[in-house]
Amino acid sequence: MVDLLLGLQWGDEGKGKIVDVLTKEYDIIARFQGGPNAGHTLEFDGIKHVLHTIPSGIFHKNAINVVGNGVVIDPVIFKKELDNLEKFNIDFVAKLLISRKAHLILPTHRLLDAASEASKGKAKIGSTLKGIGPTYMDKTGRNGMRVGDLEFDDWKTKYRALADKHEAMIDFYDVDIQYNLEELEAEFCEGVETLKKLTFIDSEEFIFKAQAEGKKILAEGAQGSLLDIDFGTYPYVTSSNTTAAGACTGLGVAPNKIEKVLGIFKAYTTRVGSGPFPTELFDEDGATMGRVGNEFGATTGRPRRCGWLDLVALKYAVQINGVTELMMMKADVLSGFKTIKVCTAYEYKGEHIQHLPYNIESEYVTPIYTEMKGWAKDLTKLTKAEELPPALNDYISFLEEQLQVPIKIVSVGPDRVQTIHR
Numbered sequence: 001m002v003d004l005l006l007g008l009q010w011g012d013e014g015k016g017k018i019v020d021v022l023t024k025e026y027d028i029i030a031r032f033q034g035g036p037n038a039g040h041t042l043e044f045d046g047i048k049h050v051l052h053t054i055p056s057g058i059f060h061k062n063a064i065n066v067v068g069n070g071v072v073i074d075p076v077i078f079k080k081e082l083d084n085l086e087k088f089n090i091d092f093v094a095k096l097l098i099s100r101k102a103h104l105i106l107p108t109h110r111l112l113d114a115a116s117e118a119s120k121g122k123a124k125i126g127s128t129l130k131g132i133g134p135t136y137m138d139k140t141g142r143n144g145m146r147v148g149d150l151e152f153d154d155w156k157t158k159y160r161a162l163a164d165k166h167e168a169m170i171d172f173y174d175v176d177i178q179y180n181l182e183e184l185e186a187e188f189c190e191g192v193e194t195l196k197k198l199t200f201i202d203s204e205e206f207i208f209k210a211q212a213e214g215k216k217i218l219a220e221g222a223q224g225s226l227l228d229i230d231f232g233t234y235p236y237v238t239s240s241n242t243t244a245a246g247a248c249t250g251l252g253v254a255p256n257k258i259e260k261v262l263g264i265f266k267a268y269t270t271r272v273g274s275g276p277f278p279t280e281l282f283d284e285d286g287a288t289m290g291r292v293g294n295e296f297g298a299t300t301g302r303p304r305r306c307g308w309l310d311l312v313a314l315k316y317a318v319q320i321n322g323v324t325e326l327m328m329m330k331a332d333v334l335s336g337f338k339t340i341k342v343c344t345a346y347e348y349k350g351e352h353i354q355h356l357p358y359n360i361e362s363e364y365v366t367p368i369y370t371e372m373k374g375w376a377k378d379l380t381k382l383t384k385a386e387e388l389p390p391a392l393n394d395y396i397s398f399l400e401e402q403l404q405v406p407i408k409i410v411s412v413g414p415d416r417v418q419t420i421h422r
């Protein structure tokens, strides 16, 4: 049995925290796409942890964590992540298994990302510059290097050919990128040596066997549905399928083996990087969300753009993913707003529509809001659904009615314990 956990907005919905909260129910946590562009934040016992590539079940004693074939791995960042976890005495060889089919991010992929963004000027994607786009380009272009290649003695020859090609491509961009490849390569080789100490597996076979043995598997997504390469706000997206189908291709899970699809969303909306964002606020309300919600990118530290909940976009994500249960994050951040607004339609070419048109740039769509009463109560110490203020219950009921999916968890703070089950 496989359940999926996905972000339904532009990422940063709080997937890391929810995986961590749910891990005790699962035997295996498996990441299926993305790479170190992700930053999954977990908080417990007063300590905050940020994971980039390692699945969020790593802190739980009994969970096995799998990095699936759909993920792209930067050995340099991976090593740093492992180093940061050293003090926890985790048995990584037994608990963290890596797919041989996962692709590797080379130092030159990172440089290519920077060159590509620099060449785009104002039209830049706002990439995290972790080399994600160029690595997936090499994967689909059938040029990439995979984790399994590291088990062969000639991996450095393969590496050299690809890196040389990348250098020529960087020159082609004709932008000013300063780098010392020798240093970057030394760091890369060190990362590779660390990676090689871990257990490489044929993860699709591992996941298949685990299913046959009745193990409970949670597939953990990264980024969010609106950053999906096909269904997101292209070209301002990431380079993988962040939606439910990505779990099938990124782990080798058959579609009919998926049971629950858990969709995570924030009680409002945020976005980092460039691209359209119809409900974005440029006023005091947006600034308050950013300040109270501590809205800074976990990977890049960039301030996140903030705005009201966009129900048109959320409905789209619920449909594309077949979401069966919803989890609302950061409800506490909205405490104190007199009025809560929800975008329930777009004005598009003079009409009110309730679906996502081809282009949601502000010159095409204007959000139409429904206003609801806010609540003043501090939610951060609450532990039971009965304690939620009536205005928040009204907000939740309205969303459930609109989306036709139950909201099972309301998160009221970053810590594991600040989680209300309904």
Ligand code: IMP
Binding pocket: 010, 011, 012, 037, 038, 039, 125, 126, 127, 128, 129, 130, 131, 132, 133, 222, 223, 227, 236, 237, 238, 239, 272, 273, 274
């Ligand atoms: P890339 O995936 O690093 O190339 O970035 C492409 C776009 O996706 C940029 O707008 C990034 O800010 C955004 N992005 C990538 N990863 C994340 C994430 O984990 N959370 C939120 N936004 C992300």
